[in-house]
Amino acid sequence: DTGVSQNPRHKITKRGQNVTFRCDPISEHNRLYWYRQTLGQGPEFLTYFQNEAQLEKSRLLSDRFSAERPKGSFSTLEIQRTEQGDSAMYLCASSPWTGAATEAFFGQGTRLTVV
Amino acid sequence: QKEVEQNSGPLSVPEGAIASLNCTYSDRGSQSFFWYRQYSGKSPELIMSIYSNGDKEDGRFTAQLNKASQYVSLLIRDSQPSDSATYLCAVNNAGNMLTFGGGTRLMVKP
Numbered sequence: 001d002t003g004v005s006q007n008p009r010h011k012i013t014k015r016g017q018n019v020t021f022r023c024d025p026i027s028e029h030n031r032l033y034w035y036r037q038t039l040g041q042g043p044e045f046l047t048y049f050q051n052e053a054q055l056e057k058s059r060l061l062s063d064r065f066s067a068e069r070p071k072g073s074f075s076t077l078e079i080q081r082t083e084q085g086d087s088a089m090y091l092c093a094s095s096p097w098t099g100a101a102t103e104a105f106f107g108q109g110t111r112l113t114v115v
Numbered sequence: 116q117k118e119v120e121q122n123s124g125p126l127s128v129p130e131g132a133i134a135s136l137n138c139t140y141s142d143r144g145s146q147s148f149f150w151y152r153q154y155s156g157k158s159p160e161l162i163m164s165i166y167s168n169g170d171k172e173d174g175r176f177t178a179q180l181n182k183a184s185q186y187v188s189l190l191i192r193d194s195q196p197s198d199s200a201t202y203l204c205a206v207n208n209a210g211n212m213l214t215f216g217g218g219t220r221l222m223v224k225p
Contacts, residue, residue: 033212042119042203042215043159056211091158093213103149104213106158 002026004107006092012113013082020078021110025094032075033104034067035091036060043091049075050097082114118142119206121216129224134191136219138204141185147207148180148187152200153218159203163189194223 005024013019025032030051035043046065047057051072064082069075079086089111095104119140128134136150147166151159165171165178165187177190187206191198201218208214 035215040123040217042121042205042217043213045212045214048212089158102147103161103164105161106151109158 004092004094004105006090006107006110008110009108010111010113012115015082015084015114017082018078018080019082019112020076021090021092021112022074022076023092023094023107024074025092026105029094029096029105030072031095031097031104032069033093033095034075034077035093035106037089037091037109038087046077079112082112084114087112087114118214119204119216121202121204121219123217124220125222126219127222127224128194130194130196132194132223134194134198134221134223136189136191136202136204136221138187138189138216139185140187140204140206140214142206142208142214143182143185145182145185145206145208148178149205149207149213150176150178150189151203151205151215152198153203154200191221194221196223196225199223 007022033048034046037043049069064080067077089109091109093104093106150163153159163178165180171178175192179188201220203218204216205213
């Protein structure tokens, strides 16, 4: 399977716990994006990387959220001290970057439930 | 005002009809436009991209872009029940992240 891969697919955690999600992009894609989607809404941008550099973070991304892409390959998104409002689908997407906007492809998502 | 706006629907069409989905955007600097299909509980799947004014056809799908009116649409010909899903419009400006609309739910009735 050469698509974007996300793990885990589902995560249930207690409020206050930390969680970490992983995304493996399509291998030749150097851009990687994280989005969050709640029921009935479109995906909301969180952050993106070009290779290992984190180029932009949304104002929505609180200090409890951190993302890394240490070697420009896979990425992790960590949420510290989870809150019920963090319950959502976390989506990762990747795209090649050729100096112009190109198509982004999404992984299956990680559904987070905070209880 | 949201940056990308879509009618949330549901848009209901009979099988075999043409479904017309619309999207408006606020940033005149937007350069690239995409339509994603999302089935319930699944992630978005890219179905069309369009970069210049006019029409772009791919099978039963036609994307239309009018930058002067800041409007992009998706036509689905010969709609099938399997086309029932939420359709997300996404806009890219300056080559950075995609901004999504809230999606339009399409229901195709047999």
